[in-house]
Amino acid sequence: MINWYLNSWNKVVEFLESDIDYGLSEAEILKRREKWGNNKINIIFEEKAWKSILKSIKNVWFIIPILICIYGVYLGKYISSIFTLAIPTGILIFKLRQLVNRKKEMTTLSAISYGKITAVRDGREKLINSEELVVGDIVIIDDRSIIPADIRIISSDNLKVNEKSLTGEEFLSEKYESKLTQEITSLGEIKNILFKGTKVVSGQVTGIVIATGNYTQLGKIMNMLNSTNIRKETINDKAENQLNKILTLSLLFGIIVIVLGTMLKGTDENFIFSILISSTSFGSIIVMMLFLRLVNKTADKENINILNPSWIDLIDDFEVLFIDKVGSISKTQMNVSKIFTDGKYANLEEDDKSNFNFIRLMEIGLLVNNATYNSSDDSGTGDLKDIAILKYAGIKHIYKAQVDSKNRRVFDIPMDFSKRIYTTINKVGKGYRANIKGNLDELLDCCTHIMKDGVEVEFTDEEREVIREKDYEISKEGLITQGVAYRNFSYEPSTSENIESNLVFVGIVALENPTNPSINDLLRRLIREKIHPILITEDNKITAATVGKEVGLIGDDTEVISGIELINSTKEEKIEILSKTKVFSKIVPELKNAIFTMFKEDNYKVCCTGEEVIDLPLLALSTLAIAKGKASALVKKVADLYIKEDCLEKLLFLKSLKREINRKIKSGKAFYWILIIAECLISLISFEFYGQVISNELIILAMNTLILPLILIRYIFNKNMFELTPKNIILRGMLIVAGSTVVKILTIDIVDYGFTAVGAFLLLTFIATFDIRFKKAEIE
Structure with a gap:
C-alpha cells in the first residue's frame, strides 16, 4: 500500500498520471472506472429470495398445511382448505418482507455521502455526481461539504x-x-488527506482523489459489514424449529386420536379432517407475535428501543461487556472541583477580583470555550469540560458573552491527535493573545514562563516538577485535569507561525465527573450475571485507576493499562494484558476497535455500545450490539438495541425480563398443549357417542387462530400467573374435557351439541387460566 501522506502532493499527482490544470480526459476516466470501479460502497448481500423461499417450504410448518389443504380440497371443503394455508402463506410473506427490508438496510449503509462535486476534466471545471469520481480526479471542495472520496490535499x-x-x-x-x-499510528494524525464521509467545517481545498468506493477508509470499514453479521437473526430459526416440533408432535397425537376414532366408530372423513385441523393449530404463531409485541411495549416503557427481536437469544450469549466511562460509570456532566494557580489552590467559594491569576485563568477558560450553557434549566451543549467551566464562571458572575465582546476571536488552532491542546487567537486591547487549554503534560512542554501574582516569570525546572506533582495528586482523587496557558503578541500572528510555543503557564483546572450513585451495585449485579465489565476511558492512567477502585471494578493499579503502553507492547505481552486488564485508559476510538478485536480473536463473546460510523464494525462483530446516546439511523440499522442512557441499568432490566419471558414461555407451551389435547379428546368423545365432530371446520379454525391465542395471552400476562406442573396440566385438561361433556349431557335435548361443546370448551378454558388453589402462587 502506498502511504500517500508521506509523499508531496506533486509526487502523488505524477504517480497517478493526472494534471492539476487539465485533470483527466473522458477516455482516461472510462479506463480508470473499469479498473477501480465507481465511487460507491457496495456491501455484499448474500441471501437470495428464491433460496429463502426454498428453505421455508421444506419446513414441517409449510408441508403439513399443504397436505391438509390437498385433503380438504379432495373432500370439497374449499374454504377451510384455503384458510388452512393462510397463516403459513402469511409467514412466508413476512419472511420475504424481512429479506427485502434487510436488503434495503444494506443499500442504505452503502449510500453514504452521495451528492454533487466540482471536478476538473478536460481542462474545465464540471459539476458531477460524486459517485462518478475516479482515482486521479482533481476536485475542488467548498466549506460545509461532505468529502466524497479519499483525497490527497493539493492546496x-x-x-x-x-x-x-x-x-x-x-x-x-x-x-x-x-x-x-x-509514519502515523491513527487516521487522525494524517493531516494532508481528506477521508470520505467526513465534513469540511471551514475553508476551501483542491485535491486529487486517491481512493474511491470500497477502497476508501470508510469503504474498508463498511465492507466489514455483510448480510451475515448485520442483525443476528437467531430468533427466526429457533421459532421455526419450535413450530416444526410442536406441529409434528400435535399431528402425531391427532393421528392417534384418528386411529382410536376409526377403530371405535369406523372411517369418517369429516372426523379425520376435523382432527387434522384441531391438532395442527397455528395459534402458537399468533401467540408468539402478540407476545413479542407486548414484550416490546414493556421495553418501550423503560426507554429501550428493540431493533432486533433476536435480543431475547443474544442477551444471554455474551460474557464481556465494553463500558464507556461517561454515561455508564459516570454521569454525563462535569463540575469544576479545584483550581490550582499561583502555587496554591484557589478558594472556589470566594469572589476575589484582585486575584489576577484566577481572573486570567477564568478568562482563558471562556475564550477557548465552544460550548453553550443555560443556567435556567442547567443544560448545555458541547464538550462536558467546557460546559462545567461556563457553569462555574456564571456562578462567579463572569460571563462568556462579555469576555468574548472584549476579546474578539481572530482564528483558532484545533486540537488533534498529535497535540491535545486547543488554541484561540483573540484581539486584546492593542495587541493579540493566544489562549490555550489542554493536556497538561503537552502544555508544560510548550511553556517557558509561569504567571505568579499576575506577573510573568521564568519557568524553572523545580516549578515544573511541582506542577506535575500537583497533577498527580489531583488525578489520584479521580479528577480530570486541564492545563491553561497563554502567549501575548504585539502583532497579529499568522497560522504559519509556531504560536503554541514560549507560553506562559497559568494553572490547572480540576474537573469532577461524578460517578453514577448506583454504579457499585450495578457492577456487582453484572458480575453475578457472569458478565465481565471492561472500562474504556480517555482519562489518564492515574485517574482511571482511582475511578476503577472507587467503583469496585479493580483491586490495584496492575489491572489498568494506557493506550500508549498497549501500542508499544508485543503480541505476547498483549495476550497477558488481555487476561488481567479491566480498565483501559487514554483510549482513542481506533484503539478501542483494536482492543475489541483482541478479545474476539481470543474467542470471547462481547457486547459493546456505539453511536458513530467508526463503531459500525465493532457493533457488527458484537454478540449483542447496543446503539446509545445520539446514535444515527445508520448505526441503529446495525444494532440490536437502542438505549439512549443508563445502559447498564437497562441491560440488567433486560436480563431480568428475559428470565420472566422464559418462565412465561414454559408455562404458555404447557397450557397450549392442554388446549390441543382437550380439543382433540372432546372431538373424539363427540364422534364416539354422538356421531358428530365438535363443530364445523371453519369454527374450529377461527377458535384456534383467534379466540384461543387471546385466552393464552391472557394467561401468560396474568400478574398472578401460576406455574403449571404435570399434575396441573392433567387436572385442567380433564376439567375442560369433562366439563364440556357434562354440558352436552345436560343440554342434549335443548340445543345443538356443537354450540354447547364449543361454548363450554371456551368458557372452561378461560376459567383454567386462573389459579383456583386457595393460596396463590408466589411470583418471583
Missing part, C-alpha cells in the same frame, strides 16, 4: 474538518497540503 485555505464520523473524536482537525515526515 487549502484555513481548512478544518470534522472527522468524528470516522475517528470518533469530537474536536476539529486542521488540514494542510504539506507531506508528513514519519
